[in-house]
Amino acid sequence: MTEAISLSDLTKRFGEQTALDRVSLRIPTGTVVGLLGPNGAGKTTLINCLTTLLRPDGGTIRVLGHDPVTDPSQVRANIAVTGQFAALDEQISPRENLVFFGRLLGLGRGEAQQRAGEMLERFELGEAAYTPVGYLSGGMRRRLDLAVSLVVPRPVLVLDEPTTGLDPRSRKLLWDMVRAEARRGVAVLLTTQYLEEADQLADRIVVIDKGRVLADGSSDELKRDVGGIMCRLTMTSGADAEEVRRALGDLPGVTTEGDKAAVPMSRPEDVAAVLGRLAGTGLRIADIEVTKPTLDEVFFALTEPMEKEATR
Amino acid sequence: MTTTSDVAAVTGAPAPPGRPAGWQHDFHVLFDRLRVRSFSRGGLVATVVQPLLFFAIFYCTFAGMLDARGIDFGRFVTPTVLVQALMFVAIGSATELAADRSSGVFSRILTSPVDMRAMSLAHLAVVALQGLLSSVALVLAGHLAGFRFDNGVLAAMGFVVFAVAFTVALSLATATIALRLRNLEALSAVLHLPYLPLLVLSTGFVEADLFPGWLQPFVEASPVSGVIDALRALSTAELSWGATLPGLAWLVGLVAFFSWTTTVAFRKVAIR
Numbered sequence: 001m002t003e004a005i006s007l008s009d010l011t012k013r014f015g016e017q018t019a020l021d022r023v024s025l026r027i028p029t030g031t032v033v034g035l036l037g038p039n040g041a042g043k044t045t046l047i048n049c050l051t052t053l054l055r056p057d058g059g060t061i062r063v064l065g066h067d068p069v070t071d072p073s074q075v076r077a078n079i080a081v082t083g084q085f086a087a088l089d090e091q092i093s094p095r096e097n098l099v100f101f102g103r104l105l106g107l108g109r110g111e112a113q114q115r116a117g118e119m120l121e122r123f124e125l126g127e128a129a130y131t132p133v134g135y136l137s138g139g140m141r142r143r144l145d146l147a148v149s150l151v152v153p154r155p156v157l158v159l160d161e162p163t164t165g166l167d168p169r170s171r172k173l174l175w176d177m178v179r180a181e182a183r184r185g186v187a188v189l190l191t192t193q194y195l196e197e198a199d200q201l202a203d204r205i206v207v208i209d210k211g212r213v214l215a216d217g218s219s220d221e222l223k224r225d226v227g228g229i230m231c232r233l234t235m236t237s238g239a240d241a242e243e244v245r246r247a248l249g250d251l252p253g254v255t256t257e258g259d260k261a262a263v264p265m266s267r268p269e270d271v272a273a274v275l276g277r278l279a280g281t282g283l284r285i286a287d288i289e290v291t292k293p294t295l296d297e298v299f300f301a302l303t304e305p306m307e308k309e310a311t312r
Numbered sequence: 313m314t315t316t317s318d319v320a321a322v323t324g325a326p327a328p329p330g331r332p333a334g335w336q337h338d339f340h341v342l343f344d345r346l347r348v349r350s351f352s353r354g355g356l357v358a359t360v361v362q363p364l365l366f367f368a369i370f371y372c373t374f375a376g377m378l379d380a381r382g383i384d385f386g387r388f389v390t391p392t393v394l395v396q397a398l399m400f401v402a403i404g405s406a407t408e409l410a411a412d413r414s415s416g417v418f419s420r421i422l423t424s425p426v427d428m429r430a431m432s433l434a435h436l437a438v439v440a441l442q443g444l445l446s447s448v449a450l451v452l453a454g455h456l457a458g459f460r461f462d463n464g465v466l467a468a469m470g471f472v473v474f475a476v477a478f479t480v481a482l483s484l485a486t487a488t489i490a491l492r493l494r495n496l497e498a499l500s501a502v503l504h505l506p507y508l509p510l511l512v513l514s515t516g517f518v519e520a521d522l523f524p525g526w527l528q529p530f531v532e533a534s535p536v537s538g539v540i541d542a543l544r545a546l547s548t549a550e551l552s553w554g555a556t557l558p559g560l561a562w563l564v565g566l567v568a569f570f571s572w573t574t575t576v577a578f579r580k581v582a583i584r
Contacts, residue, residue, distance in 0.1 A: 073425050081423045089417050103344075105424060
C-alpha cells in the first residue's frame with residue numbers, strides 16, 4: 001500500500017455554497033502533488049478537511065488508511081501541517097516554539113531541545129533562536145513555521161501556500177527542503193498560486209477552481225492537454241488592444257494583453273488561421289513565436305471558461 | 313513511478329509515531345507553555361503589579377472616608393480589590409486564548425495528536441495559578457492596610473480556595489465568549505463591558521442599603537456581592553454559613569453552567 005493520501009468524491013458545503021464538489025485525489029508516498037487554483041478555489045477547505053479541522057459533507061478521505069472523521073487522532077499523528085499563515089506562539093522564542101511542539105508530539109524534554117537546535121541550524125534561524133517570535137521578520141517566521149512542522153518527522157506533509165510572501169532565498173530553502181522530504185518518502189501536498197512553484201516542485205499538478213478538479217497530471221501532460229503548442233504574437237507598436245481582442249478574442253483559449261496575444265493550438269498549421277484573421281485588419285505583426293505553452297497559460301485556459309460561465 | 317522506487321520510498325519514509333502519549337503528558341506540555349507565559353514580565357504585570365496598583369489607588373481614595381464612617385479599609389475593601397483582580401485574570405486568559413486562535417497556534421495544536429481534555433484542563437490550571445498569585449499578592453498588600461484572617465488557617469485556606477474557584481468560574485465564562493467571537497476588538501469590548509457594572513453594583517464598596525431602592529434587589533442578588541460577602545465572612549470573625557452560602561451557590565452554578573457552554577463552544581471550534 002503506497003497510497004499516503006486518497007480522497008474520493010470529497011464534498012463540502014457552506015450553506016448554499018459548494019466549496020468542494022466531488023474532488024478525488026491520490027498522493028503516493030514520496031510524491032509531491034501541487035494543488036493549484038485561484039483564491040477561493042477550495043484549496044484551504046480541502047486541506048482543512050484532510051487535517052481534521054473540517055468535517056466533510058460527502059465522500060471519503062484516507063490518510064495512510066485512517067479516516068479523519070472517525071479516527072482523527074491517528075490522522076493527526078501522521079500529518080505535519082503548515083497553514084497559510086505562520087502558526088506560532090509570538091510571545092516565546094523560536095527555540096521555545098520548537099521545543100513546545102516537539103514535546104507535544106511526543107519527544108522527551110532533552111530530545112526536543114536537541115531537535116530544536118538541529119532545526120534552527122537547518123532553517124538558518126540560529127541568530128534569532130532566543131528572540132520572541134513577535135519581533136521576527138515575515139520570512140523568518142515562515143521558515144520557523146515550517147521548522148515547527150518538521151520538528152518530528154511524519155509520513156505526510158501538507159503545506160498551504162508555503163511561499164506566499166517569502167523572499168527568493170527563503171523560497172529556495174523551502175523548495176530544497178520539500179524535495180528532500182519527498183526523497184525520504186514523505187508524501188507532500190502543496191497548495192500554491194504560483195505556477196512556477198508547482199512546475200518546479202510537483203510531480204503531479206491538480207488544478208481546481210470553484211471546488212472542482214479541472215485537470216490532474218504532470219506539468220508536461222497539462223501543457224499538452226491544453227494545446228500542444230502556443231502561438232505568441234506581438235503587434236507593431238501603436239496597435240489598439242481592443243482591435244487585437246476583436247480580431248482574435250473568440251479563438252478557443254486565447255489570451256490577449258495590450259498589443260500581445262497568445263493562441264493555443266493543436267497543430268502548427270493552425271497558425272495560418274490566425275494569420276488569416278489578421279489579414280483583414282489594420283494590425284501588423286512585429287513578432288511571432290510558436291512554442292509550448294507556459295503553465296500560466298495552461299492555468300488561464302483551464303480556469304477562464306468557468307469564469308465566463310459564472311459572469312454570464 | 314516504478315515499483316522498485318515505491319519500495320525504496322516506503323522504507324525511507326519516517327515511521328508514524330507510536331501511540332499518543334496520554335492526556336497527562338499533553339497536559340504537562342500545554343500547561344508548561346502557558347505557565348511560562350503567565351510568569352513572563354507581561355504576565356506578572358497583569359496578575360500582580362496591576363492589582364497592587366489598584367489597591368494603592370483605592371487606599372488613597374477611600375481609606376480616609378471609610379475610616380471616618382468607622383469602616384476598616386483593609387478588611388472591607390481587600391476582598392473587593394481581589395475580586396476585581398480575578399476578573400482581570402479571567403479577561404486576560406480569554407484574550408490569550410483568542411490570541412492563540414488568531415495566531416493559528418490553536419489550529420496547530422488541534423491538528424496534532426493532542427488530547428482535547430488536556431487543552432481545556434491546561435487552560436484552567438493556569439488560570440487557577442494566576443488567581444492564586446493575585447490572591448497571595450493582595451492578601452499580603454491587604455495585611456499592610458489592616459487585613460487579617462481572624463478564623464485560623466482553615467478559613468484562610470478556604471478564602472484562597474474560594475478566590476481561585478471564582479477565577480476558574482469567571483474564566484469559563486470568558487472562554488466561552490473567546491471561543492465564540494472571532495473578531496478581537498469585539499471580544500475585547502464584550503469582555504470589558506460587564507466588568508465595571510458588576511463590580512460597582514455590588515456590596516464591594518458600599519453596602520446594599522445605601523443604593524437607590526430600585527437597585528437594591530440587583531445589588532443583593534449579584535454574584536459579585538455573594539462572592540465578596542463570602543470572602544469577607546471567611547476572613548473576619550463573623551464567619552457563618554449564612555454569609556458564605558449565596559457566594560458558594562453562585563460559584564457552583566457558574567461553574568456548572570459555563571463548563572457546559574465552554575464545552576459546547578470548544579466542540580464547535582474543534583470539530584466543524
